[in-house]
Amino acid sequence: MEPNEALDLIKQRLSPNRYRHSLGVADTAVILARRYAEDESWAYLAGVLHDYARNLPPDQLLSIAGQHGLIKQQVELEVPDLLHGPVAALLLQNDMAATIPKAVLEAIACHTLGSVQMSELDKILFLADMIEPGRCYPGVGELRKEAFLDLDRAMLLALESSIRYCLDTGKILHPLSVQVRNAFLKQVHGVG
Ligand SMILES: [Fe+2]
Ligand SMILES: [Fe+2]
Secondary structure, eight states: OOHHHHHHHHHHHSOHHHHHHHHHHHHHHHHHHHHTTOOHHHHHHHHHHTTTTTTSOHHHHHHHHHHTTOOOSHHHHHOGGGGHHHHHHHHHHHHHGGGSOHHHHHHHHTTTTOOSSOOHHHHHHHHHHHHSTTOOOTTHHHHHHHHTTOHHHHHHHHHHHHHHHHHHHTOOOOHHHHHHHHHHHHHHHOOO
């Protein structure tokens, strides 16, 4: 898929704010890809398309995910937005399989919760989503710095800050967030 095609597709689906966010993620993903010698065109495509299913209402996310076996945990029934990554990858694959690389679809599928086995592109998209220029929250500056120093350390920082945010605000925690955090803890510090 050509970059312009992806941009048109996303512009039609998302609000102006979310479209701007997608552009910020794409640009950030490209800079990270350059830093870590990953494919810049894949990073851009993943950034533009990652929130392809972000505009879908909860009942639609649930019904698409339910029909295709994408619901893995009870918490996803309670917070259907958590499914927008896997559902986006599925819809993009069904609609445009021939033109989107599998690695891009995989990065999109795990951009919200991460996964215990992440490729460099998966990490780049996950982090770009959290540090794009429009993001503003306590700790984002440190995460921006770390993302350009070491992807695994940045992932650990990002996951711990997301988990801490859920604890501080009384939000429900997905069990996978803990598993992924533990996997990166082991990767970075060799413990666990
Ligand atoms: Fe997202
Ligand atoms: Fe996003």
